[in-house]
Amino acid sequence: MKTSDSNPVxxxxxxxxxxxxxxxxxxxxxxxxxxxxxxxxxSQMPQGVKEIIPTYRSxxxxxxxxxxxxxxxxxxxxxxxxxEPDDITAGRMVEIPVCYxxxxxxxxDNVRSSSGLAEQEVIxxxxxxxxxxxxVGFTPGFCFLGGLDERLFTPRLKTPRMAVPQGSVGxxxxxxxxxxxxxxxxxxxxxxTPLRLFAPERENPFLYRAGDSIRFIPVSDxxxxxxxxxxxx
Amino acid sequence: xxxxxxxTPGGYSTIQDQGRTGFQNMxxxxxxxxxxxxxxxxxxxxxxxxxxxxxxLTVMGPSFEVLSxxxxxxxxxxxxxxxNGDPKPQWCTIRVEPGDLVAIGQxxxxxxxYLGFSGGPDLPRIMGSLSTYVGGRIGGFSGRPLQADDVIKxxxxxxxxxxxxxxxxxxxxxPTEVVVRAIPGPQDDHFDRGMDTLxxxxxxxxxxxxxxxxxxxxxxxxxxxxxxxSIVSEPSVPGSIQIPPDEQPIILLVEQTVGGYAKIATxxxxxxxxxxxxxxxxxxxxxxxxxxxxxQIARDHHDMLARLNTLx
Numbered sequence: 449m450k451t452s453d454s455n456p457v458x459x460x461x462x463x464x465x466x467x468x469x470x471x472x473x474x475x476x477x478x479x480x481x482x483x484x485x486x487x488x489x490x491s492q493m494p495q496g497v498k499e500i501i502p503t504y505r506s507x508x509x510x511x512x513x514x515x516x517x518x519x520x521x522x523x524x525x526x527x528x529x530x531x532e533p534d535d536i537t538a539g540r541m542v543e544i545p546v547c548y549x550x551x552x553x554x555x556x557d558n559v560r561s562s563s564g565l566a567e568q569e570v571i572x573x574x575x576x577x578x579x580x581x582x583x584v585g586f587t588p589g590f591c592f593l594g595g596l597d598e599r600l601f602t603p604r605l606k607t608p609r610m611a612v613p614q615g616s617v618g619x620x621x622x623x624x625x626x627x628x629x630x631x632x633x634x635x636x637x638x639x640x641t642p643l644r645l646f647a648p649e650r651e652n653p654f655l656y657r658a659g660d661s662i663r664f665i666p667v668s669d670x671x672x673x674x675x676x677x678x679x680x681x
Numbered sequence: 682x683x684x685x686x687x688x689t690p691g692g693y694s695t696i697q698d699q700g701r702t703g704f705q706n707m708x709x710x711x712x713x714x715x716x717x718x719x720x721x722x723x724x725x726x727x728x729x730x731x732x733x734x735x736x737x738l739t740v741m742g743p744s745f746e747v748l749s750x751x752x753x754x755x756x757x758x759x760x761x762x763x764x765n766g767d768p769k770p771q772w773c774t775i776r777v778e779p780g781d782l783v784a785i786g787q788x789x790x791x792x793x794x795y796l797g798f799s800g801g802p803d804l805p806r807i808m809g810s811l812s813t814y815v816g817g818r819i820g821g822f823s824g825r826p827l828q829a830d831d832v833i834k835x836x837x838x839x840x841x842x843x844x845x846x847x848x849x850x851x852x853x854x855x856p857t858e859v860v861v862r863a864i865p866g867p868q869d870d871h872f873d874r875g876m877d878t879l880x881x882x883x884x885x886x887x888x889x890x891x892x893x894x895x896x897x898x899x900x901x902x903x904x905x906x907x908x909x910x911s912i913v914s915e916p917s918v919p920g921s922i923q924i925p926p927d928e929q930p931i932i933l934l935v936e937q938t939v940g941g942y943a944k945i946a947t948x949x950x951x952x953x954x955x956x957x958x959x960x961x962x963x964x965x966x967x968x969x970x971x972x973x974x975x976x977q978i979a980r981d982h983h984d985m986l987a988r989l990n991t992l993x
Contacts, residue, residue, distance in 0.1 A: 459868070461921065462863075463864065463947075463949045463979050467867050503913075508918075517976075584706065587708050588707060654707050
């Protein structure tokens, strides 16, 4: 339910959810504004707000209707929307080692034949960009990345796998990403990282957050195993 | 101290509490007891603060050996409960002693029952909660449903000085046809006649119904002509009614964070438990309400729980 015609657009998500939309599409500038407003709220969380979840282009407020009304949250958001947006380059750069191909990348052949590239070229093109993390969600630590080179665009698998191993790195159409936990999935898997992307027992269970960037660093099988052992130690 | 040793685990028994808040921005779903009213009362009846965890039982209950004297209470779905073969009532405190065998049988009405016990399970909090999130293998007992031979410890050693019973007027019925109240949105502008269909027809719960979501079957809900069926992926709240390309609604529950299909309406928080107490083959109808009325219901629900707390 759109509850306001002014910018941002507000939508009702039940009796405890309010969505503030800052734009229509997937765009680094809109996303930077979302994160700036989220950060503004995080430093002074309004009473009665349980969570503020930033997305590609919106914020989802989870609130207790016995403590705060959505009208108050809408007013605060309108005031906050002129906050200076995040500098797109302000996030941290996180390096993710990846062992490409072989047993870790069972769909490398699919990506090669679909792109007409050699395996080394696929690896080189995939590991070159700095990918902006637009949003984290779906499973713990799963990031939605922007910036995949269009030469690597590959459709999803026709039949999704029941279980994609933890750490798998894959491609689905114009997206690339990683599976922090073993889960079902239909992405074309081209490699695997030895890093634990979700470590719930650590004080900070995650290596990155929305607004950070990721770069994939190709590593050998031996290096993969060395890092993996460190992670478990 | 050791409290319970599982003999048979039942259909799907997991440790749950109020849920794991504060990490949905990192993709960690809320989890927690699906029927929060039954969860709350299971704790009250054994003298726990409502933050303690309980065991959520699904369709078929477990049997377990009692390892130390404690109070237990079974709330929610109606399941046959016995101690050493003697039938016992639900929604009240039951004192059990070491060596007792507690057996909880097949569900008779509803879907999920809640077993509270003195002190609640003594398990590590993961990211602030004891709730089991099986998909992420975290929380509860080793991040998984309970299995035979699992031994659960409890906090403290206290017992109630006298047993409690929940007054009848608070005990819900679990019919096979339920009406749940929902507010249009967040993507109500993606629908026109589909909105009328949702609020005027009955939907059957399919076999695909779990803690992630309930897939329903009934009249198709088409997207408005010219509107895209998919949206830019965004998080959802429990109770969101999502319409995928097959036009059959899915009610999203507590182990779901991000989705890319339009959500036509959202079930109010006070009625999520009603959904969670239906089983495949049951019928769900939706009643349209506005946000102001929904907030009044939320306040009334909150007041009712506060009154309940003062009874014990």
